[in-house]
Amino acid sequence: MSNDSATGMELLVIVVKTHHQVEEILTGFLELGIRGATVADVRGMGQIISMEIPIFTGFKSLFPGWGTDTHMILSVVDAASRQKAVEVGREVCGDFSSPGSGILFTLPINHAEGLSEEIG
Amino acid sequence: MRRLAALLLIVGFMALVHAAPGGWDRPEGARLSLSFGFLLIAAYLTGDILSWIKLPKITGYILAGVLAGPFVSDFITRDAVAELKLLDSLALAFIALAAGGELELAGLGRRCRSICCGVGFQSLGVFAGIFLVVVLGRQWIPFFEGASAAAVFAAAALVGVLSIARSPSSAIAIISESRAKGPFTETVLGVTVIIDVLVIALFAGVVSAARALVQVDAGLDLFFLLTVGIELIGSVAAGVAVGWGMSGYIRRIGSEIPVFILATAFLVTFFSDQFARFLDSFYEIRFHLEPMLICMSAGFFIRNCTAAGASFIERLDRLSLPVYVLFFSLVGASLDLGVLKQTWLLAFLLAACRAFFIWSSAWLSGRLCGEPPLFYRMAGFSYIAQAGVSLGLAGMLAGSFPGWGQAASVTIVAMISINQVIGPVTFKYALDKVGESRAGRESLRKSTSCASSLREK
Amino acid sequence: MFQTVTGALVLLIAALAGYRRSFARPGWPQGIRFFFLTGTQFLLIGLALGEHFLGLLDRPTIERLGPVFSLGLGYFGLIFGLQLEFEKVLRFPLQFLSSMFIQAGITFLFVFTLFFWLFHQLDGSPAVFIPALAIGAVACCSSPTIVALLVRETKPVKCAGIDLIRYIAGLDTILGFTLFAAAACLVHTSPPPLGPACLPGLQWMVLSIAFGMGMGYLLHLLTQTHCGENELWVFIIGIIIFSGGVSLFFDLSPLFVTMVAGITAANLPGSKDRVFMAIFRQEKPFHIVFLILAGAVWQPGLVSGLVLAGFYLFSRTAGKICGGLVAASWLPLRFQVSPLIGLGLLSQSGVAIAMAMDLYLSGSGSNPDLLVAMLISAVLVNELFSPAMARRFLAGSRGETA
Numbered sequence: 005m006s007n008d009s010a011t012g013m014e015l016l017v018i019v020v021k022t023h024h025q026v027e028e029i030l031t032g033f034l035e036l037g038i039r040g041a042t043v044a045d046v047r048g049m050g051q052i053i054s055m056e057i058p059i060f061t062g063f064k065s066l067f068p069g070w071g072t073d074t075h076m077i078l079s080v081v082d083a084a085s086r087q088k089a090v091e092v093g094r095e096v097c098g099d100f101s102s103p104g105s106g107i108l109f110t111l112p113i114n115h116a117e118g119l120s121e122e123i124g
Numbered sequence: 125m126r127r128l129a130a131l132l133l134i135v136g137f138m139a140l141v142h143a144a145p146g147g148w149d150r151p152e153g154a155r156l157s158l159s160f161g162f163l164l165i166a167a168y169l170t171g172d173i174l175s176w177i178k179l180p181k182i183t184g185y186i187l188a189g190v191l192a193g194p195f196v197s198d199f200i201t202r203d204a205v206a207e208l209k210l211l212d213s214l215a216l217a218f219i220a221l222a223a224g225g226e227l228e229l230a231g232l233g234r235r236c237r238s239i240c241c242g243v244g245f246q247s248l249g250v251f252a253g254i255f256l257v258v259v260l261g262r263q264w265i266p267f268f269e270g271a272s273a274a275a276v277f278a279a280a281a282l283v284g285v286l287s288i289a290r291s292p293s294s295a296i297a298i299i300s301e302s303r304a305k306g307p308f309t310e311t312v313l314g315v316t317v318i319i320d321v322l323v324i325a326l327f328a329g330v331v332s333a334a335r336a337l338v339q340v341d342a343g344l345d346l347f348f349l350l351t352v353g354i355e356l357i358g359s360v361a362a363g364v365a366v367g368w369g370m371s372g373y374i375r376r377i378g379s380e381i382p383v384f385i386l387a388t389a390f391l392v393t394f395f396s397d398q399f400a401r402f403l404d405s406f407y408e409i410r411f412h413l414e415p416m417l418i419c420m421s422a423g424f425f426i427r428n429c430t431a432a433g434a435s436f437i438e439r440l441d442r443l444s445l446p447v448y449v450l451f452f453s454l455v456g457a458s459l460d461l462g463v464l465k466q467t468w469l470l471a472f473l474l475a476a477c478r479a480f481f482i483w484s485s486a487w488l489s490g491r492l493c494g495e496p497p498l499f500y501r502m503a504g505f506s507y508i509a510q511a512g513v514s515l516g517l518a519g520m521l522a523g524s525f526p527g528w529g530q531a532a533s534v535t536i537v538a539m540i541s542i543n544q545v546i547g548p549v550t551f552k553y554a555l556d557k558v559g560e561s562r563a564g565r566e567s568l569r570k571s572t573s574c575a576s577s578l579r580e581k
Numbered sequence: 582m583f584q585t586v587t588g589a590l591v592l593l594i595a596a597l598a599g600y601r602r603s604f605a606r607p608g609w610p611q612g613i614r615f616f617f618l619t620g621t622q623f624l625l626i627g628l629a630l631g632e633h634f635l636g637l638l639d640r641p642t643i644e645r646l647g648p649v650f651s652l653g654l655g656y657f658g659l660i661f662g663l664q665l666e667f668e669k670v671l672r673f674p675l676q677f678l679s680s681m682f683i684q685a686g687i688t689f690l691f692v693f694t695l696f697f698w699l700f701h702q703l704d705g706s707p708a709v710f711i712p713a714l715a716i717g718a719v720a721c722c723s724s725p726t727i728v729a730l731l732v733r734e735t736k737p738v739k740c741a742g743i744d745l746i747r748y749i750a751g752l753d754t755i756l757g758f759t760l761f762a763a764a765a766c767l768v769h770t771s772p773p774p775l776g777p778a779c780l781p782g783l784q785w786m787v788l789s790i791a792f793g794m795g796m797g798y799l800l801h802l803l804t805q806t807h808c809g810e811n812e813l814w815v816f817i818i819g820i821i822i823f824s825g826g827v828s829l830f831f832d833l834s835p836l837f838v839t840m841v842a843g844i845t846a847a848n849l850p851g852s853k854d855r856v857f858m859a860i861f862r863q864e865k866p867f868h869i870v871f872l873i874l875a876g877a878v879w880q881p882g883l884v885s886g887l888v889l890a891g892f893y894l895f896s897r898t899a900g901k902i903c904g905g906l907v908a909a910s911w912l913p914l915r916f917q918v919s920p921l922i923g924l925g926l927l928s929q930s931g932v933a934i935a936m937a938m939d940l941y942l943s944g945s946g947s948n949p950d951l952l953v954a955m956l957i958s959a960v961l962v963n964e965l966f967s968p969a970m971a972r973r974f975l976a977g978s979r980g981e982t983a
Contacts, residue, residue: 022810023810023855024442024809024810024811027809027810031303031562035562035565035566035569037569057726057729057730057733058725058726058729058751058864059724059725059726059864059865059868059930059931059932060657060660060661060754060864060868060931060932060935061660061661061664061725061751061861061864062724062725062726062728062729062747062750062751063664063665063669063670063725063748063751063752064664064751064857065725065729065747065751066744066747066748066751067669073858073862098434098435126802126803126805126806127802127803129802130799130802130803133795133798133799133802134799134823137795137799137823137827141827141830144830144831153647153648153651153829154648154826154829154830155826155830156648156826157648157651157652157822157823157825157826157829157830158823158826158827158830159826160822160823160826161818161819161820161821161822161823161824161825161826162819162823162826164815164818164819164822164823165799165803165815165816165819165820165823168812168815168816168819169803379597380597383593383597387590387593390586391586391590394586442810442811444811445811445812445814445815446811446814446815446818449815
């Protein structure tokens, strides 16, 4: 499978546990001039399998999909900025080697529309 | 505008509580909780609002404390300030951990020459300058009326030493708030921390010399100096031990690290105080380990000698905001405006002289070390703030030198108050100008990209 | 001071270490599994740390840590209130809501009436109304923990009965907290703003609601625009502490004031979900702190406490079963809910403990120690048999969907 994308762009995906890390990563992206990113609140497999036992929050637990505390950052970056963006992720989350520290990967993009221009 | 509305709402609440029948005559726990909760929210909002006009947030925290404090609205009474002292000590210990954790050996190594020159020039320059100002201006200083020449020299030396003192807490708070990083920041932090530790030893030496000068039958108390030296070394050693323990916890257990850090900061303060009391009551030995130095050493050790450094710094950063809000608002609430009112002119003049000598010595040392011109022009603005240690040391003057000691202590506290308010503003200004704060980096990047696009055209 | 610090440290370590070990242990024997899964063993740990054994958490220490515990109460009230978005409450059939009030109301009346009669026999003064009211308030609350555990283990087919008991267990605490606040307002000694002649209890109740709404509105203002996580924590900690302080200052129930704050914030636009998720993670450590604290003040040797506990258990169980019968019969036939629904609502655990500690810390009523001993003994026994009762209800429920 080729690692080169037709557009020279890559989709950077970072999954992190805390909102604080999201903020730090987005700040780092802005400093690199990466102006576009999407953040989604998601639930990890572990969270779905192990149901939280409520003490005072029984009512909330009646609604499926509550309690998302994992976040996924999606950003389309050019191949040149990819490494720096990955470094930002590593700086914030560590080297991703310990369990629960998050994951990071990139995918080549063959076609993209509607992307904003990078700063500088 | 929402933030302003929220601030008005909570002030309104507090005014309502304050106007309640029976006044503040309530259980201590109620007063404490109200004061703490009010300070946290109101101070943060004030800081946020002040940041709209480009002032540092900690100035807002201090201002909120002043306005809420016993000299203005009395929302936070003197008793409440005293009751919150425990939290204040906890916050200071935490900030000391952060300050130590920010000092990276590699960075210190790179900036070693600048830091050493900065420490040397500023210590000598400020001391000599203030000493001369006080000696030459003694006829205009009210509390020197009738004082002997020996007393004047002693007082001048003590004021000189206290003028050298800095505020690592303000420095680290501004650096954290502005997300500053770079060689200028490293130098400022290194100089600030080293000078603050040096002042403790210098003060002990000068107090001993001053006593010998003023009291005919008193010689130079070498035992006292030795004790201070051992206290400093002991504090550093204790700090290394604490740092080793903390890094072990972070590596092996690694959970609830923020709570663990706070608990450690608290325990260091608590047990150093208990240890001093124990030695005093059982063995009549006056020996006090300095909690701030312990925590600074611990932070430094974890950052530079263990694998847990990065994790430690990240957790500290997450906790820092509520701690800074609480600490600086309490600083504001503790500012004795009555004292400032009495001696404002003299304090203001001393503060102005101090600022001049700091700026000149920083300019000179930067220039001699080959720093970029912008660095040595801005360096002096970074060292104005004073707090904490200097206040404690100033408080000792009244007890050590009856007569002029009390008045000198009052004047120095007033000077420190002025520097506490102005210092963070000037430091932030310097960081923005040299381009090492986030705002500074943004504007530098924008101007660079404008320039490059103009060139392309 | 040393004792206070040691006590606080022990609590902290036990809570932070304990919550990771509790609430998720599938391998235990069935009979006592739920006892440990709900963390109730921390009551016994608290007893061991209390003045009867190790003495690390003696009365003076607990009293000095009082402000900290009132903050914990504020936390519980806030997190409970934050769930209660009206839009979500009304998403369920309205009959569920009325069933909840019927069931809780009947339980309260049962327990209140019996205890009022009992206290009146023992002490003829009209002041016994207040402790009876407080006990009735505690009794009408149910804990959702056991039901959640059973649903996770047995994985029954989704049906109206299970939804109903989860709904009731999640919400009936509103009535409990409100009645509890009413008891606190009735026993208030300070003169209210409009003077003591003009329904003072009602005035304090209105003030409690007003303070709570004010705090909730403040939380909404602070979090309406996006704020960083550090900022969010400053606001949350500040609101909880300030609300706790206001409640303590005016001798109001922190549980109720912060519950109203939470309800207000939940029903105004803002980052309420973020606030909820941020504080939700601390639910179990706080719960464990309160369990240990309750265990430390518990006097298991108080015979009168044990007798009253038996009386409480009997009256509450009867109330829940009757209340459940009436509530089930109130529901239209299409819901097909088992009349034994009260059996699924016997568990109390965290809610009762929080209210017991509120009672203890406020020091209101003639004998708070006795009442707290009664409640804790009752909760301990209750958590042993309520899982079996709930399982019986689930087995009896029919498996049709609602």
